[in-house]
Every structure is written in structure tokens, then in C-alpha cells.
Amino acid sequence: MMDTFAALAHGMAVAVQPMNLLYALIGVFLGTAVGVLPGIGPALTVALLLPVTYKLDPGGSLIMFAGIYYGGMYGGSTTAILINTPGESASMATALEGNKMAKAGRGGPALATSAIGSFVAGTIATIGLAFLAPWLVDFAVRFGPEDYFALMCVAFVTVSATFGDSPIRGLTSLFIGLTLGLVGIDKLTGQARLAFGVPELLDGVEVTTLAVGLFALGEALYVASRRHHTEEKLEPVRGSLWMTKEDWKRSWKPWLRGTMFGFPIGALPAGGAEIPTFLSYSTEKRLTKYPEEFGKGAIEGVAGPEAANNASAAGTLVPLLTLGLPTSATAAMMLAGFQQYGLNPGPLLFAERPDLVWGLIASLFIANCMLLVLNLPLVGLWVRLLAIPQPWLYAGILVFATMGTIAAKPSVVELSMLAGFGVLGFLMRRFDFPIAPVVVGLILGPIAESQLRRALAISLGDPMTLLQSPISATLLGLALVALLAPFVLKGMGRFKANED
Amino acid sequence: MTGDHASGGPAQPPRRVDRAGIIIAALLAGLAVVLVWDARGLQSTAMYGMGPEAMPVVIACGLALLAIGNFIDALRGNLPARESADPVPVILILVGLALLIAIIGFGGGFILATSALFVTTSAAFGRRAILVDSIIALVMSTLIYLAFDRLLTLSLPTGPLERLL
Numbered sequence: 001m002m003d004t005f006a007a008l009a010h011g012m013a014v015a016v017q018p019m020n021l022l023y024a025l026i027g028v029f030l031g032t033a034v035g036v037l038p039g040i041g042p043a044l045t046v047a048l049l050l051p052v053t054y055k056l057d058p059g060g061s062l063i064m065f066a067g068i069y070y071g072g073m074y075g076g077s078t079t080a081i082l083i084n085t086p087g088e089s090a091s092m093a094t095a096l097e098g099n100k101m102a103k104a105g106r107g108g109p110a111l112a113t114s115a116i117g118s119f120v121a122g123t124i125a126t127i128g129l130a131f132l133a134p135w136l137v138d139f140a141v142r143f144g145p146e147d148y149f150a151l152m153c154v155a156f157v158t159v160s161a162t163f164g165d166s167p168i169r170g171l172t173s174l175f176i177g178l179t180l181g182l183v184g185i186d187k188l189t190g191q192a193r194l195a196f197g198v199p200e201l202l203d204g205v206e207v208t209t210l211a212v213g214l215f216a217l218g219e220a221l222y223v224a225s226r227r228h229h230t231e232e233k234l235e236p237v238r239g240s241l242w243m244t245k246e247d248w249k250r251s252w253k254p255w256l257r258g259t260m261f262g263f264p265i266g267a268l269p270a271g272g273a274e275i276p277t278f279l280s281y282s283t284e285k286r287l288t289k290y291p292e293e294f295g296k297g298a299i300e301g302v303a304g305p306e307a308a309n310n311a312s313a314a315g316t317l318v319p320l321l322t323l324g325l326p327t328s329a330t331a332a333m334m335l336a337g338f339q340q341y342g343l344n345p346g347p348l349l350f351a352e353r354p355d356l357v358w359g360l361i362a363s364l365f366i367a368n369c370m371l372l373v374l375n376l377p378l379v380g381l382w383v384r385l386l387a388i389p390q391p392w393l394y395a396g397i398l399v400f401a402t403m404g405t406i407a408a409k410p411s412v413v414e415l416s417m418l419a420g421f422g423v424l425g426f427l428m429r430r431f432d433f434p435i436a437p438v439v440v441g442l443i444l445g446p447i448a449e450s451q452l453r454r455a456l457a458i459s460l461g462d463p464m465t466l467l468q469s470p471i472s473a474t475l476l477g478l479a480l481v482a483l484l485a486p487f488v489l490k491g492m493g494r495f496k497a498n499e500d
Numbered sequence: 501m502t503g504d505h506a507s508g509g510p511a512q513p514p515r516r517v518d519r520a521g522i523i524i525a526a527l528l529a530g531l532a533v534v535l536v537w538d539a540r541g542l543q544s545t546a547m548y549g550m551g552p553e554a555m556p557v558v559i560a561c562g563l564a565l566l567a568i569g570n571f572i573d574a575l576r577g578n579l580p581a582r583e584s585a586d587p588v589p590v591i592l593i594l595v596g597l598a599l600l601i602a603i604i605g606f607g608g609g610f611i612l613a614t615s616a617l618f619v620t621t622s623a624a625f626g627r628r629a630i631l632v633d634s635i636i637a638l639v640m641s642t643l644i645y646l647a648f649d650r651l652l653t654l655s656l657p658t659g660p661l662e663r664l665l
Contacts, residue, residue, distance in 0.1 A: 389627075
């Protein structure tokens with residue numbers, strides 16, 4: 001307990017250095033500005049802004065990241081409220097009620113309750129992270145390679161199969177990611193896999209290239225292909241920005257309840273902010289004194305899900321920092337940011353670079369405060385960003401997206417891969433395959449393979465080692481249950497449907 | 501969520517075989533074959549445990565199973581409903597990307613390459629003012645180039661325009 005306070009105080013000391021404060025401020029500002037653009041969720045925000053941090057030192061860039069991460073989340077909810085295009089499924093509940101509020105001329109209070117709710121949830125969840133992380137690290141140091149492999153299996157299954165619409169499509173996405181993870185030189189034997197004699201492929205597939213291609217190019221192509229279907233309408237922010245006493249009274253409980261849903265679910269190696277946001281939405285709908293307002297712009301329906309969304313975002317940092325396990329697309333991008341500096345999150349990072357880890361955690365607090373102070377007064381500026389005509393907006397997004405690759409690796413092969421992943425992202429959107437499992441598969445696939453091979457080398461090739469470790473056996477069992485559960489439940493659902 | 505479209509509802513047309521779904525299944529199966537074919541060329545040097553060829557084969561098996569799963573879904577017409585898509589803007593953006601790659605590849609530089617992408621994308625989203633957009637694109641990419649080159653000291657590819665700056 002005291003150790004956590006001491007570590008956190010040390011982290012604060014790192015984070016409040018003037019340069020680091022400046023990085024956090026730039027991160028928050030850029031994150032909100034990019035996140036507010038329609039169709040751009042937090043994951044893409046982080047992916048697009050990765051190249052900006054290339055030249056910084058790891059500490060500064062991670063602090064900037066923390067700002068970008070939270071800024072992207074704030075920006076996303078602004079878009080959801082004002083034009084009803086949630087950049088990610090976790091903002092869908094917010095868009096549901098928030099956009100109705102904006103249409104009714106209550107956009108200001110909707111933005112305010114989402115900003116303050118995100119602040120409350122983010123702060124509580126970051127405290128949760130600070131106390132949970134050291135405890136989990138103590139546990140994780142005992143993990144052997146076979147336990148890590150089993151843990152990755154759990155993440156694979158939960159990210160792709162359990163929470164999607166169709167486990168088959170989710171697993172297909174995951175296996176595409178795993179296949180891409182094979183490309184390049186095998187680290188243990190130095191042999192090239194799936195490189196087809198192309199020298200650029202020997203280094204493997206770059207995570208940022210994949211993410212920017214799938215998210216940015218894929219999204220732009222998709223929106224372009226169905227432009228004739230939808231007309232986006234920007235709701236002007238009319239009336240007061242501030243919440244009335246009544247609004248406060250109706251908001252504070254949903255904020256806290258949303259946090260209670262968001263943090264624990266985000267911290268499980270299951271990922272996904274959709275579940276807690278929808279749980280929060282349905283809970284608020286059940287508990288409210290004004291059920292007639294739901295669907296027409298109830299402030300509880302913005303306050304709760306927004307808090308849940310932010311709390312689960314902080315929650316996903318628990319498995320990311322302590323185990324190196326990304327459980328959402330955004331967390332996967334954060335991991336890519338760590339890897340850019342050759343840092344591997346996990347128990348070792350806490351021991352070797354406590355200044356970095358705790359500086360990052362402390363910056364999350366600071367970024368949260370900055371956002372609260374910055375966002376409400378600056379909402380006029382963000383609204384103006386939203387008003388950029390669609391052709392220029394997407395043209396600008398594509399220029400910005402390709403720029404990252406051009407700056408990092410200006411080769412024809414790399415750019416062609418980027419374009420190819422863009423087409424892949426477009427097709428996956430069109431045929432309703434989830435995107436996040438591809439990114440998680442690319443990042444975790446090679447790690448899982450090397451852990452498994454290490455485990456088998458230690459056990460002299462005996463595969464039973466996976467079941468002899470109690471941790472690994474439990475986790476593999478969990479993974480199996482999570483893999484089979486949706487198929488069983490689906491069968492039961494069909495049974496029920498027949499009964500009606 | 502979207503999967504529910506296919507099931508239930510009295511006014512549902514009879515389920516049809518989904519051609520796109522069959523193609524997806526075929527592509528997955530093809531990918532599995534490529535993986536196995538590529539893995540055959542690898543030498544297992546590991547004394548104990550797995551060599552580098554084991555994981556590709558495992559993933560190939562997974563892909564093959566998923567190809568079957570997708571194939572069954574397609575036969576049953578279980579894919580979620582799709583809205584009509586307009587191919588013209590998609591092709592325009594892809595042309596823009598191809599131009600970008602070609603200009604970078606032939607040493608045309610960052611400014612020209614990204615300007616080409618900007619103008620084609622803007623056209624794909626319905627703008628018809630190519631001249632105005634070209635000027636906006638050139639100014640914007642020049643500013644980005646200067647910001648990256650001078651402020652962040654990241655080197656972007658140079659061409660004739662960049663050498664003038």
C-alpha cells in the first residue's frame with residue numbers, strides 16, 4: 001500500500017517536470033483534435049499520432065501517448081453527441097442519447113456530463129490501476145513461459161470469439177492477424193517465413209502499417225463506398241454549455257455506476273468497452289426516474305456509458321502494463337508505442353523502469369485534469385473541426401495516414417502493404433468482420449509462439465508441461481470455455497427461438 | 501447484433517447462397533495452402549520442442565477450419581445484410597494510392613505524392629473543383645513537409661519540389 005503511494009509520488013515528480021507537462025498538453029490537444037474527426041476512434045488516433053512521437057525520448061513519448069489516448073476518447077464522445085457517428089462501438093450508447101439531447105438543444109449539458117463523467121471515471125479507474133497493478137505484477141513474476149502462452153490463448157479467444165456477433169468471423173479475423181504475425185525472420189532459427197524473397201518483408205509486418213491501413217484507409221474507402229446512403233448532420237451547440245443543478249443530480253450516480261461497470265470489465269483480459277457501456281446504459285434505463293426520456297435524450301444515458309467507456313479504457317491498461325497483454329485495438333496501439341522503443345510492458349518493466357511506468361500512470365491523472373479544463377471551453381474549436389467538408393476531411397485523413405508510413409519507411413513495398421491493408425479493412429467492414437482481432441493477432445501471435453517454444457524447450461519437448469502448471473492449466477481451461485460458450489449459447493438461443 | 505437480420509421475421513426472403521461468402525472461404529483455404537507450402541521449405545533445427553515450421557502449420561489448420569465454417573455460413577446465407585456499395589469512389593481512392601506509391605517510387609517527392617492522393621480522395625467524396633483542391637493540397641503538403649523537416653527533423657522523401665525549398 002505505502003509502496004504504491006511512494007511509487008505514485010515518484011511518478012508524479014516525473015510527470016510534473018515542465019517538459020513532460022508540455023508533452024502531456026500536446027498529447028491531449030492532438031488526441032482530442034484527431035479523435036473528434038468523425039470515423040476516427042481512439043485506436044486510430046494513437047496509430048496516426050505514433051510517428052509524431054518517433055524522435056522523443058521514451059518517457060516523454062509515453063506521457064504524450066497517455067494524453068493522446070484520453071484525448072482521443074474525449075474527442076470521440078464529442079463526435080458521437082454532435083453528429084451521431086460513433087467512431088467505435090463503445091461510443092454507440094453515448095450517441096444514442098447524446099445526439100437526441102443535442103437535437104433538443106441540450107448539446108451543451110450532454111457534452112458537459114460526458115466530459116465530467118469521463119473525468120470522474122478516469123480518475124477513479126486510474127487510482128484502481130495504480131493499486132491493482134503492483135499486486136498483479138507480484139503475481140505475474142511467477143508466470144513461466146507456459147503460463148504466458150496460456151494467458152495469450154485466453155486473450156485470443158476473448159478478443160475474437162466471445163463478444164463478437166459471430167465467433168467464426170471473429171476467429172477468422174484473428175487468424176488473419178496470426179498469419180501476418182508469421183511474416184519475417186523467425187527469431188529463434190533465423191529462417192525467413194512467408195517473405196517470398198522480398199527483403200522488406202524480412203522485418204515482418206509493421207503494426208502501425210497494419211493498423212493505419214485497416215482503420216484509416218479501410219474506413220475512408222468504406223465511407224466513400226456508401227456515401228450515397230447517409231447524410232451526416234452536425235448539430236449546433238445551442239444554449240448553455242453548463243449543467244443545471246438538476247443535471248448534476250441526475251448525473252453523479254450514473255458516473256459512479258458506470259465506473260463500477262467499466263473498470264473491472266476493462267481490467268479482465270477480455271477487453272472491449274462495448275459490454276460495460278451497454279450494461280451501464282441498460283442499468284440506467286432501468287433505474288431512472290424518467291424512463292419516458294430514454295430514447296429521446298436522457299442525460300443518464302450519456303453520463304453512465306461515457307463513464308463506463310473511460311473507466312474500461314483505464315482498465316485495459318492493467319493487463320497491458322502488468323502482463324503486456326493488449327485486449328483492445330487501442331491497447332494494441334499503445335503496445336506498439338512501447339515496442340517502438342524496445343520496451344516490453346510486463347512485470348520486468350515495473351522493476352527495471354519504474355520511473356517510466358509510474359510516470360505514465362501519473363500522467364494519466366494529469367491528462368485527465370487537462371482535458372477537463374481544456375475541453376469544455378474549447379468545445380467551439382472542436383465543433384469547427386467537425387464542420388470541415390467531408391471531401392477535405394477524408395482527403396486530409398488519408399494524407400495524414402500515409403504520411404506516417406512515408407516518414408518511417410518510404411519504400412514502395414511498405415506503401416503497397418499499407419494500401420493492401422486498406423483494401424482488406426474495407427472488405428472486412430463490408431462483410432462485417434471485426435478489425436481489432438487482426439491487430440491483436442499480429443502483435444500477440446509472435447509473442448505467444450516464442451513463449452510456447454520456450455516452454456517446450458524447457459520441458460524437453462513434452463507438451464504436458466502446459467497442463468502441469470496449475471496457472472496454465474486453469475487459463476487454458478478458461479480459454480476453452482470461452483471458445484465454446486458462444487457456440488453453445490447460440491445453440492440454446494436457437495432452441496429458445498424455436499420454442500416461441 | 502447484425503447477425504439477427506438473417507434469422508426470424510416472417511417477411512424474410514428465402515435464404516440464398518452468398519457468393520461473396522464462398523469467395524471468402526476459398527481465399528482462406530488458399531491462404532492455408534500458402535502457409536503449408538511456405539512451411540515445407542523451413543528446416544527444423546530445434547533439438548527439443550517445436551521448430552519454426554510448427555506454428556505455420558497450426559495456423560494453416562485453423563484457417564482451413566475457418567474456411568469450412570465460413571463456407572457453411574455462406575451456403576446457409578447466414579452473412580449479415582449488406583447495403584449497396586458504389587465502386588467509383590473506391591476505385592478513385594485506390595488510383596490515388598497507386599499514384600502516391602508511383603510518385604514516391606520514381607522519386608517525385610512527398611509534396612507531389614500526397615497532393616495527388618488528396619485530390620483524388622476529395623474527388624471520390626464528390627468534389628469537382630480539381631484546381632482549387634490541387635492548390636489546397638500543394639500548400640498543405642508543403643506546410644507538413646516543412647513542419648516535419650524543420651521541427652521534427654524527420655526526413656520525408658524529396659523530389660523536385662522539395663529541393664526548391
